[in-house]
Amino acid sequence: MRPVLVYTASRIVLFVVTLGVLRLLGLQNPLVLILAAFLVSGIASYVLLSKQRDAVSQRISNKIDRPESQDD
Template sequence: MRSWLTYTAARVGLFLAAFGVVYLFGARSWVALILAWLVSGLASYVLLSRLRDQLSARTVERLESRRGVNVGDRLSGGASREDDLQDAAASEPAGTPVDAAPEEAGAGNAAGNADADAKRDEGAAAASKDT
């Protein structure tokens, strides 16, 4: 919280200083606000980089402590799971889906289709008797 307040106070201070300078040079109204915003933005990019780095480091620390797991650990864990899945897919024989159920792969599929066709024909016959 302290790093956020420090950075925000520094940004507001830069904006007010830039506005004062722009106002002294004769800019008024919206033109003065826009020029002060641009000048203070450029100045803060150069002058406040250390404070901005501290703010981002503190924000990352807080997020990681809330999650309880380091982001790098989560990424490496996901990458290793993906590698394991790719290795398993590479070791399977060609043409066989990795997650296929036994009735979906190969000869069992023809028998399953014949049963489905018979049930569909029975349903159609029963519907035609009702009409």
């Protein structure tokens, strides 16, 4: 569960930081500000959070591949 939490928290922090930077750069319209922050943080997370994304993917893959116990 930890890799999922780390990745999610990192994405949220990156979005909030991007939102703040774009606000400081002069974007005033809230809808445009949120959409731009979503787009920029999504692209940045693709590059900056690749290790965390790989860890989440590995964790999910391990959960899927693990055989379930037979409770009879």
